[in-house]
Amino acid sequence: MLEMRHIFKSFGRLRVLEDVTLAFAPGRVHGLLGENGAGKSTLMNILFGLMAADAGEIVVDGRAVRIGSPRAAQALGIGMVHQHFKLVPTLSTAENLALAMRERPGAVGLRAEAWLERLGWKLPLQVAAGKLSVGQQQRAEILKALLTTDRTAQGKSGRTLILDEPTAVLTPQEVGELFAAVRSLKAGGDSGGAAVIFITHKLAEVESVCDEVAILRRGRVVHAGAREGISVGGIAAKMIGEAAAAGPVEAAVRGRAKGPVKLALRGVRAGMLRGVSLEVRAGEILGIAGVDGNGQSDLLAALVGDLRLRAGKVEIGGRDCTRMGIRERLKEMAVIPDDRHRLAAALPLSVTENLLLKDYRRRPFSRAGVVLPGAWRRAAREAVRAFDVRTEGVSIPLARLSGGNQQKVVLARELGLAGKAVVVAANPTRGLDIAATAFVLRQLRAARDRAGGGAAIVLIHADLDELLGIADRIAVLYNGTLTAAPAKTKEAIAPLMLGMGG
Amino acid sequence: MRLLRRVFLPLVPPAIAVAVSIGLLALGLALAKYPALSLLREWFVAAVGDRFNIEVAIKNSCPLLLTGLAAGVAFRAGVLNIGAEGQSILGAIAAAAVATRLLPGLHPSGAAISTALAAAVVAGALFAGIAAGLELLRGVPVVLSTILLNFVALQLLGVLLEGPLKTHLTQAVQSDPMPGAFWLPLIGGSLVVHAGVLIAAAAAVLAWGMQSRTTLGFELLVTGLNPAAARYAGIPTASRQGLVLLFSGGFAGLSGAIQTLGVGGHVLTPTPESYGYTGIAVALLGRLHPVGIAAAALFFALLDQGAATLETSATPLPHETADILKGLITLALLTSASLLANRRVIASQTAMEGTTKAGSAAEGRAV
Numbered sequence: 001m002l003e004m005r006h007i008f009k010s011f012g013r014l015r016v017l018e019d020v021t022l023a024f025a026p027g028r029v030h031g032l033l034g035e036n037g038a039g040k041s042t043l044m045n046i047l048f049g050l051m052a053a054d055a056g057e058i059v060v061d062g063r064a065v066r067i068g069s070p071r072a073a074q075a076l077g078i079g080m081v082h083q084h085f086k087l088v089p090t091l092s093t094a095e096n097l098a099l100a101m102r103e104r105p106g107a108v109g110l111r112a113e114a115w116l117e118r119l120g121w122k123l124p125l126q127v128a129a130g131k132l133s134v135g136q137q138q139r140a141e142i143l144k145a146l147l148t149t150d151r152t153a154q155g156k157s158g159r160t161l162i163l164d165e166p167t168a169v170l171t172p173q174e175v176g177e178l179f180a181a182v183r184s185l186k187a188g189g190d191s192g193g194a195a196v197i198f199i200t201h202k203l204a205e206v207e208s209v210c211d212e213v214a215i216l217r218r219g220r221v222v223h224a225g226a227r228e229g230i231s232v233g234g235i236a237a238k239m240i241g242e243a244a245a246a247g248p249v250e251a252a253v254r255g256r257a258k259g260p261v262k263l264a265l266r267g268v269r270a271g272m273l274r275g276v277s278l279e280v281r282a283g284e285i286l287g288i289a290g291v292d293g294n295g296q297s298d299l300l301a302a303l304v305g306d307l308r309l310r311a312g313k314v315e316i317g318g319r320d321c322t323r324m325g326i327r328e329r330l331k332e333m334a335v336i337p338d339d340r341h342r343l344a345a346a347l348p349l350s351v352t353e354n355l356l357l358k359d360y361r362r363r364p365f366s367r368a369g370v371v372l373p374g375a376w377r378r379a380a381r382e383a384v385r386a387f388d389v390r391t392e393g394v395s396i397p398l399a400r401l402s403g404g405n406q407q408k409v410v411l412a413r414e415l416g417l418a419g420k421a422v423v424v425a426a427n428p429t430r431g432l433d434i435a436a437t438a439f440v441l442r443q444l445r446a447a448r449d450r451a452g453g454g455a456a457i458v459l460i461h462a463d464l465d466e467l468l469g470i471a472d473r474i475a476v477l478y479n480g481t482l483t484a485a486p487a488k489t490k491e492a493i494a495p496l497m498l499g500m501g502g
Numbered sequence: 503m504r505l506l507r508r509v510f511l512p513l514v515p516p517a518i519a520v521a522v523s524i525g526l527l528a529l530g531l532a533l534a535k536y537p538a539l540s541l542l543r544e545w546f547v548a549a550v551g552d553r554f555n556i557e558v559a560i561k562n563s564c565p566l567l568l569t570g571l572a573a574g575v576a577f578r579a580g581v582l583n584i585g586a587e588g589q590s591i592l593g594a595i596a597a598a599a600v601a602t603r604l605l606p607g608l609h610p611s612g613a614a615i616s617t618a619l620a621a622a623v624v625a626g627a628l629f630a631g632i633a634a635g636l637e638l639l640r641g642v643p644v645v646l647s648t649i650l651l652n653f654v655a656l657q658l659l660g661v662l663l664e665g666p667l668k669t670h671l672t673q674a675v676q677s678d679p680m681p682g683a684f685w686l687p688l689i690g691g692s693l694v695v696h697a698g699v700l701i702a703a704a705a706a707v708l709a710w711g712m713q714s715r716t717t718l719g720f721e722l723l724v725t726g727l728n729p730a731a732a733r734y735a736g737i738p739t740a741s742r743q744g745l746v747l748l749f750s751g752g753f754a755g756l757s758g759a760i761q762t763l764g765v766g767g768h769v770l771t772p773t774p775e776s777y778g779y780t781g782i783a784v785a786l787l788g789r790l791h792p793v794g795i796a797a798a799a800l801f802f803a804l805l806d807q808g809a810a811t812l813e814t815s816a817t818p819l820p821h822e823t824a825d826i827l828k829g830l831i832t833l834a835l836l837t838s839a840s841l842l843a844n845r846r847v848i849a850s851q852t853a854m855e856g857t858t859k860a861g862s863a864a865e866g867r868a869v
Contacts, residue, residue: 306733327736337734346728357724357735366717 001025002047002078002160002195007056009042009219014431016042017053018219026158027193029186031200031210031227033239035291035462038216040199041083044162047197048080049073079145080162085137089130093140096129100144108147115146119181135174138166142181159194161185166198167205168293179209186211201291203232203498215239236494240464259283261318262456263303263333263422268312271298274480275312282421283454285444287471288482289464290497295480296426296460300337303424303458305329316422330358334414334447334455338427340403344410347399351391352380354398355413387412388439404436411440415447419455423447426460441470464493512794515838516787522838523830527823536817544815549808556804557693561764563796563803564698565590568757569781570788570795571709576750578713578790580726581743585633585648586754587778588655589626593755594762595659596625598667598677598770601684601763614683619701619759626755627748629655634744644747652778660772667770677770686764698760703796705753710792712749722746754778783832802828 002024009017017039024030034040045051047058049067057064060076067073070080087096097112098105109125116123123139124132132140142161149159163182167175185194198210206213206227213230215223215238223230223238230238259282268276272295280286290296301307302314305326314322316332337343345354356376359365364375380394389408391401398406407428415423425444429437447455460477461467467474474485476496485493524542531538548555569586576583597618600608608614633651636642660675662668669678686696713719725732725739732739757777762770784802788794809824 304734325736325738326733327738330736335734342728342730343734344731346724346731348727349724353720353724357731360720361717369717370715371717371720 001061003059004043004047005057005059007043007046008054009039009046009051010054016219017046020056020216020219020221022214022221022224024160024195024197025212026195027186027188028211029182029196029198029209030212030214031198031206032214032216033200033206033235034216035201035239038239039219040216041164043216044080044164044197044199047073047160048078048162074148077149077159078162079149079159081138081141081145081164081166083164083168085141087129087137087140090128092126092128093123093132093143094125096140097125097144097147100148111147111150112143115143119184121177121181134169135171138169138174138178146185158192159185160197161194162197162199164199165201167200167202175205179205182209201498203235203495206235207232233491233495236498237490240490240494259453259456262316263424263458264313264315265302266313266315268302268314269310270302270307270312271295272480273298273302276302276477276480276482277312278458278475278482280422280456280458282456283448284472285448285457285459285470287467287474288458288460288477289467289474289485289493290462290477292427292462294478296462296477297338298480299460299477300335300424300426304333304335304337332420333422333424334420336410336414336423336425336428338430338460340406340410345398345406347406348397350395351384351389351398351401351409352376352394354409355380355383355394357413359413383409383412383416386416387443404432404439407432407436407440411443415443415455419447419450421453421455423455423457424460425457427462428459429461429463429466437466441466445470464490464497468493512789512791516789516794516798516835518838519787519831519834522834523827526830526834527827530826531819536819541812541815541817541819545805545808545812548811549804552811553693555807555811557695559800559803559807560693560695560699562806563799564696564702564764565757565761565775565777566780566784566803567702567796567799568705568753568760569777570784570799571705571781571792572750572753572757572778573782573785574788574790574792574795575709575713575722575753576746577785578726579722579743579746580729581746581750582643582645583630583633583648583747583750584645584782585630585651585778586750586757586781587774587776588648588652589629589751589754590758590761590778591652591655591659591774592629592751593622593626593758594770594774595662595667595758596621596755597684597759597762598680599662601680602678603667606681608681609683611683611685611687614681615686615697615763618684618763619756622755622759623752624755626758627752630747630751630754631744634747638740638744644743656774659770659774663770663772669769675772680763680768684763685768686760696764698764701756701760705756706792706796709753713792718742718745754781757781780828783828786832786835 005021007017007020020043032040042051046053047067049069049072058067059065065076067076088099091099094105094109094112097108101108112125121139123136129137129140145161166178170178182196182198186196187193200206210227213223213225213227213235214221215235217239261279262282263280265276265278276299278286288299298307302309305324309322313320316329321329341347345357356365356379360371364372365379366372377394384391384394387408389412390405398409401409428440428444432440444457444459448457459467459471468488468490474488474493476483476485476493478496478499483496485496528538528542531541549559550556569590572586572589573583600618600621601614605617608617629651630648633644633647636647637644663675663677667677669676671678686698688694689697689700713723721732721737721742724735725737725742729739761775761777762768780802784798785795787798788796805824805827806821809819809821812819812823813821
């Protein structure tokens with residue numbers, strides 16, 4: 001029996017895990033569920049020795065243990081298969097296994113073959129890992145986890161196998177084969193049944209493979225128990241928050257007519273998107289709900305012009321701009337990407353420079369290609385005041401500001417300096433505290449309701465509570481397909497987010 | 503305070519790097535039973551206390567400043583142009599071709615020199631353009647293509663000096679001497695140097711102006727710091743990076759021409775002086791800023807010149823000692839830069855937590 005008791009973990013001021021206590025029994029598959037950022041990965045990284053908890057203990061068979069590294073975890077029989085594989089692509093599977101075991105490839109081969117036979121898998125051990133399919137690479141990773149915990153698994157504590165969203169990358173058939181393997185590991189054999197910790201977003205998988213269900217929400221355990229003890233709807237409600245799931249959210253009744261269609265996608269196929277169509281009118285917010293990884297980043301890229309379409313059209317202001325580059329689209333479009341540090345700002349540059357990141361070319365900020373720093377500073381001071389950015393000055397690097405204030409700078413640039421007709425925002429409140437979150441939502445509302453024609457806003461957002469509070473309409477992006485929500489309620493939307501119904 | 507922070511802080515890593523490197527070199531000399539301290543003193547005196555040495559160092563710093571600028575403008579935009587060497591060879595070839603073969607009778611001197619320099623700039627830029635084109639069309643990394651093109655340039659120089667550019671005056675593998683109208687005129691009063699100093703200084707001013715005062719410079723800066731954000735800001739990063747590579751090649755081409763038209767025998771030989779490679783170290787020591795690059799170029803040239811004198815001292819040191827010191831400085835610089843970057847991340851995180859606290863407390867009231 002493996003237990004995690006009273007685990008706490010913070011990153012800076014952000015509390016990621018609060019008093020998490022869970023037990024993982026051998027011979028059972030433990031589903032670990034929760035929204036993005038609920039703390040699942042952090043918890044498992046602590047269990048696997050990749051991070052240290054701030055407080056709390058890990059207990060194996062009644063004895064408290066210290067897990068300071070993955071090697072220590074493996075010595076205790078704990079193996080982990082990460083979402084992103086960690087194979088050396090130029091080495092064969094056998095060599096990758098040997099690398100992990102610190103043994104010669106020949107010595108590892110036989111044991112690997114034995115496992116393959118037991119799991120009923122086929123995997124060419126001598127082929128370079130980079131040439132394997134994604135499903136095969138995952139098998140190699142699982143083999144690695146099994147072999148590195150083999151020696152200790154013979155002991156009394158047994159084996160614990162952590163699978164971090166293993167089905168995200170698999171085809172339906174591969175999912176079926178993975179589940180068969182998981183059941184076989186759980187049943188065990190000579191070495192006794194393993195405890196399998198199965199991290200997932202997908203409720204259907206919980207039903208078909210899990211024996212126990214633990215649900216994290218905002219770093220706390222909100223439910224733990226046998227799977228029979230809770231309905232699928234109950235799981236969804238626990239994941240997303242019971243209070244908000246209780247009833248329909250009142251749509252704000254606003255007495256103004258919506259404007260013309262300002263932004264439209266027509267049958268867009270690109271990246272993960274499989275025929276996405278949508279229309280947004282001036283003065284409305286279309287919320288795109290869904291769990292990240294279902295095409296959210298591709299939708300943003302397709303709207304902005306950073307992704308080539310296989311089929312379909314993008315229209316801005318009624319004009320076909322499918323073939324336009326980013327620069328041209330930005331004339332009409334404000335963009336607030338979710339990856340603030342990578343896409344929205346340049347942290348080493350000053351607050352001023354970040355505020356002028358898009359407007360530097362127009363007057364009064366430059367003339368004939370020569371920049372006019374005075375105008376930059378004036379505009380920056382004005383924007384900092386208008387958006388209440390807390391900063392020592394406009395010439396300090398953006399990196400020195402807090403996350404909330406960095407986001408205010410981005411908002412000031414996108415919503416303040418020039419009121420664009422179309423706004424595309426993705427997870428604009430991610431990582432922000434309550435006050436900053438409220439500020440961001442208020443600004444989006446202000447852009448929608450501004451006098452003289454509000455903006456048409458697409459809000460791609462993983463936080464359903466916030467979406468319900470601000471969006472005029474909601475559609476759900478699941479597995480590259482966009483489905484309009486039948487009603488603006490949690491009950492109507494949550495199953496769609498998890499790939500059920502619709 | 504702000505001025506102090508802007509001017510003084512950037513000087514800290516190079517200053518530390520130089521001090522640490524001199525210390526390490528002294529240690530090495532002492533271990534090898536050389537009189538380290540007196541040699542260093544002698545080196546210093548030779549470098550800055552001798553008019554002839556200073557004049558030569560200033561002359562030599564000109565091509566170094568230009569290759570430093572070539573590396574600097576490219577690095578700042580995130581373009582790893584390691585090909586200043588080859589681009590500068592192409593510049594030298596172009597200048598020599600104009601002066602000895604294409605337009606040898608060109609007059610007056612002003613027209614002759616500016617034609618040769620213009621040809622060099624174009625040749626360097628076009629040669630860099632090969633790398634830009636390979637990246638744009640075939641995705642070949644610039645860091646690889648430019649370094650490989652250096653060897654192509656070197657071979658091309660050899661072929662041309664055996665063929666169309668070869669002199670008929672001697673058996674030596676070299677070009678004809680440049681006609682007098684193409685010689686860079688000597689300038690100066692108490693220190694006599696050639697007009698290449700003015701050209702190099704003008705190039706530095708041009709680079710500074712482009713970087714800090716134009717929208718293009720801003721686009722290049724953003725592209726260098728965060729290419730993805732630059733793209734999302736609508737900056738056509740690929741074409742801008744291609745453009746900066748042409749600029750970079752132009753500076754390097756100019757460097758080759760100045761060396762050919764400004765030095766000693768005024769002939770082109772098949773053994774260039776590797777200013778292209780040293781320019782990379784100069785750009786790093788100068789922190790990619792044109793003024794810093796100018797200072798670093800002069801510093802390196804003085805080191806070389808001083809070291810040449812040490813060969814004839816009472817306890818002679820090979821002049822390659824200067825190269826060792828330059829290498830140490832580059833290493834120390836890279837180390838200190840990364841150490842400082844780590845510290846800065848930590849510092850900014852701490853600062854961030856402070857401001858979040860203050861910010862959210864204040865916002866709590868406002869909401």
